Amino acid sequence: MIILRSSNRLVSASHSRLVTATTTSSIGYRNLPTSRRTFVSFSRSRKQTQDSSSASSKPSLRRDPGLTFTSVISDPKEVPGPEGIPSRSRQVQLLQSGDIQYDVLVIGGGATGAGCALDAAARGLTVACVERGDFASETSSRSTKLIWAGIRYMATATAALLNPSLFIKPIVTVQDFLGEMKMVLNCHNERRYMIDTQKHLCHWIPIAVPFTSWHVSPAPMGHWLFGFFPVLAPVVFKMYDALSAFTCPPSYIMTPSRTKTAFPTMATENLKYCAVFYEAQHNDSRTNLAIAMSAAEKGAHIANYVEITNLIQDSSGTVTGAHAVDRMTGKSFAIRAKKIILAGGPFTDDLRQMEAGEHNPAVRGASGTHIVLPGYFTPPGMGMLDYNTSDGRFLFILPWLGHTLIGTTDKKTPAETMQNPPEDEIEWLLNESKKYLSPDLKIRRSDVLSAWRGWRPLAADPHAPPGAPVSRDHVISENPETGVLFIAGGKWTTWREMAQEVVDRVANGTKCSTLGIKLHGGEGYEGNLAIQLIQKYDGMAQDIAEHLVATYGSRALDVCELSQSGQVTHVSGKRLLDGFPYIDSEVVYATREYACTIEDVLSRRTRLAYLDKDAAVKAIPQVADIMGRELGWSKKVKEQQILAARSYIESYAGRTPANTAQNTEDAPTPQAA
Numbered sequence: 001m002i003i004l005r006s007s008n009r010l011v012s013a014s015h016s017r018l019v020t021a022t023t024t025s026s027i028g029y030r031n032l033p034t035s036r037r038t039f040v041s042f043s044r045s046r047k048q049t050q051d052s053s054s055a056s057s058k059p060s061l062r063r064d065p066g067l068t069f070t071s072v073i074s075d076p077k078e079v080p081g082p083e084g085i086p087s088r089s090r091q092v093q094l095l096q097s098g099d100i101q102y103d104v105l106v107i108g109g110g111a112t113g114a115g116c117a118l119d120a121a122a123r124g125l126t127v128a129c130v131e132r133g134d135f136a137s138e139t140s141s142r143s144t145k146l147i148w149a150g151i152r153y154m155a156t157a158t159a160a161l162l163n164p165s166l167f168i169k170p171i172v173t174v175q176d177f178l179g180e181m182k183m184v185l186n187c188h189n190e191r192r193y194m195i196d197t198q199k200h201l202c203h204w205i206p207i208a209v210p211f212t213s214w215h216v217s218p219a220p221m222g223h224w225l226f227g228f229f230p231v232l233a234p235v236v237f238k239m240y241d242a243l244s245a246f247t248c249p250p251s252y253i254m255t256p257s258r259t260k261t262a263f264p265t266m267a268t269e270n271l272k273y274c275a276v277f278y279e280a281q282h283n284d285s286r287t288n289l290a291i292a293m294s295a296a297e298k299g300a301h302i303a304n305y306v307e308i309t310n311l312i313q314d315s316s317g318t319v320t321g322a323h324a325v326d327r328m329t330g331k332s333f334a335i336r337a338k339k340i341i342l343a344g345g346p347f348t349d350d351l352r353q354m355e356a357g358e359h360n361p362a363v364r365g366a367s368g369t370h371i372v373l374p375g376y377f378t379p380p381g382m383g384m385l386d387y388n389t390s391d392g393r394f395l396f397i398l399p400w401l402g403h404t405l406i407g408t409t410d411k412k413t414p415a416e417t418m419q420n421p422p423e424d425e426i427e428w429l430l431n432e433s434k435k436y437l438s439p440d441l442k443i444r445r446s447d448v449l450s451a452w453r454g455w456r457p458l459a460a461d462p463h464a465p466p467g468a469p470v471s472r473d474h475v476i477s478e479n480p481e482t483g484v485l486f487i488a489g490g491k492w493t494t495w496r497e498m499a500q501e502v503v504d505r506v507a508n509g510t511k512c513s514t515l516g517i518k519l520h521g522g523e524g525y526e527g528n529l530a531i532q533l534i535q536k537y538d539g540m541a542q543d544i545a546e547h548l549v550a551t552y553g554s555r556a557l558d559v560c561e562l563s564q565s566g567q568v569t570h571v572s573g574k575r576l577l578d579g580f581p582y583i584d585s586e587v588v589y590a591t592r593e594y595a596c597t598i599e600d601v602l603s604r605r606t607r608l609a610y611l612d613k614d615a616a617v618k619a620i621p622q623v624a625d626i627m628g629r630e631l632g633w634s635k636k637v638k639e640q641q642i643l644a645a646r647s648y649i650e651s652y653a654g655r656t657p658a659n660t661a662q663n664t665e666d667a668p669t670p671q672a673a
């Protein structure tokens with residue numbers, strides 16, 4: 001007997017209408033727990049569950065608000081993949097074929113899931129990895145864009161050590177401290193790996209911490225020690241450098257007058273000095289895509305817009321595969337695998353519900369909002385950290401892609417797909433930033449070009465025996481009844497380490513090789529590539545050349561070749577919009593890198609929607625024309641794609657507040673083809 005478990009919220013295969021159906025409790029099926037937001041329930045016939053091919057006609061889809069907007073059934077025409085990488089169509093064909101029992105099926109294509117796919121494929125395992133939206137469409141595109149080594153964790157670990165508990169429970173307290181410091185050390189190692197091996201994706205960024213008094217009262221982070229941070233900071237940052245074995249650029253201090261030169265927009269009136277330390281910065285969605293493409297290059301069958309709808313269990317309860325639906329065609333199919341890893345980020349519990357029915361939640365969401373302002377609020381090469389905001393949260397003000405990125409907040413709320421950043425958080429970020437910016441500068445609500453929200457997955461192990469040590473970071477847990485593993489929590493910084501740990505669990509005895517892998521675009525990359533592009537492509541604008549290299553690494557040449565080969569009309573690519581370095585041949589290249597919707601291009605393949613909501617809306621028609629031509633969209637599909645992109649981008653806040661529709665039921669839904 002095969003037991004099929006699914007969630008009971010669903011949308012029709014066409015993603016346009018809600019399908020009304022009933023829940024069955026016949027033998028072989030179980031009544032299913034109600035999801036947080038129930039739309040309607042649906043169940044399959046026994047025949048459908050046993051015959052994977054016939055499971056195709058009426059998939060039961062669990063999704064979150066937002067996905068109904070972005071997935072328009074468009075039956076995209078096959079376009080080739082990037083050189084050396086199969087096309088998306090080919091990947092879906094392979095996943096659909098049913099010929100393979102994979103060693104591992106990874107569910108989720110964020111940083112964690114794509115990382116697992118890469119690690120496992122590089123060990124020679126057969127790997128399937130599916131992502132229901134675009135790669136990085138959830139948390140992994142909404143981070144603060146830092147590959148950080150954990151200055152805050154180092155501080156809290158030290159504070160926890162210098163506490164009365166050191167005398168009451170010395171062994172436990174020291175063990176806790178060492179555990180926390182080990183995590184910080186791992187972050188340093190991972191940051192070094194990203195900076196050294198993935199030069200095309202990451203760079204150093206100095207971050208200034210301004211001090212306006214020598215003692216802070218009340219002490220930040222609830223510990224007397226931090227009251228003295230203004231005097232201790234230079235030493236603390238040197239210790240931080242030491243944890244990287246001094247391989248990072250050295251921390252230093254700036255006098256008020258030096259600060260005025262290096263960071264002209266910072267308020268210096270009461271400034272005593274600034275301590276400056278370094279972290280790494282990246283374009284998170286690009287790094288995620290590079291990981292996914294590298295996994296494909298290593299042989300993983302990986303595809304975006306393929307959603308897992310149910311897990312398949314054998315009579316002993318072991319999960320042996322999953323039902324999936326290709327959201328671009330509506331076709332359902334089964335994927336068989338020996339081991340299954342859930343990497344659903346803040347949505348991991350939704351996946352666990354498919355596997356284990358009622359369960360103790362393992363993942364809580366904590367939402368974080370960012371705002372983006374024009375670039376002139378920060379110097380291009382330096383950011384700022386406020387470690388002592390009005391409510392104790394850290395606040396970063398960073399230059400990013402020619403703009404100013406300010407974030408983040410932290411609020412425990414269940415995860416959603418749509419951005420809908422709350423207005424009060426935007427106001428909070430603006431008010432906190434004002435304190436540090438020169439009084440002659442106005443920072444106004446209308447300066448907010450874009451704002452978005454992401455959900456951090458905070459994880460706890462539901463299968464840990466009582467008294468087991470609590471994880472400080474990510475959690476890897478295996479359900480002993482079903483054999484399914486999940487991995488959740490952690491940080492962008494530790495994606496590689498997390499993948500290594502979980503794949504070690506499913507492929508004991510094989511050796512992880514990701515430390516030696518240069519991600520997609522890293523092969524043959526070297527520092528002067530932007531100049532070479534300018535010289536090769538006859539006067540290409542410098543900002544375009546620099547943007548292409550920072551985004552695609554050595555693959556920037558492939559992007560330019562698309563212009564040269566006449567597939568787009570302008571020799572070195574035509575700007576999508578004045579004032580941005582994005583060019584039309586990038587849209588063509590994005591379709592090769594599996595972009596399926598206009599929103600993919602505007603939110604993650606370029607970052608237009610993240611940088612400037614109004615600009616993203618303006619670019620929709622042009623992106624639609626290029627994608628429509630490449631992917632063979634009918635007129636109707638193109639119209640639906642445009643509507644879907646507009647609806648989704650409405651959920652970002654811009655100069656005006658976001659569309660605050662809290663779920664898809666409140667908002668217009670594009671019709672299926």
Ligand SMILES: Cc1cc2nc3c(=O)[nH]c(=O)nc-3n(C[C@H](O)[C@H](O)[C@H](O)COP(=O)(O)OP(=O)(O)OC[C@H]3O[C@@H](n4cnc5c(N)ncnc54)[C@H](O)[C@@H]3O)c2cc1C
Pocket residue numbers: 107108109110111112113130131132133134135136137138139140141142143144145146147148306307308309343344345346347351366367368369408453454455456457488489490491492493494
């Ligand atoms: C506001 C904020 C700022 C942050 N800043 C930083 C930072 O600066 N540095 C840092 O190191 N970390 C940062 N983090 C943490 C970091 O972003 C996350 O730890 C990381 O992105 C989590 O990746 P993930 O793959 O686990 O989750 P996600 O990126 O959410 O990926 C999970 C994926 O699973 C998919 N999925 C779910 N259900 C299904 C299904 N049924 N079928 C197929 N796919 C499915 C989802 O669509 C999703 O794409 C930040 C987090 C937040 C929220």
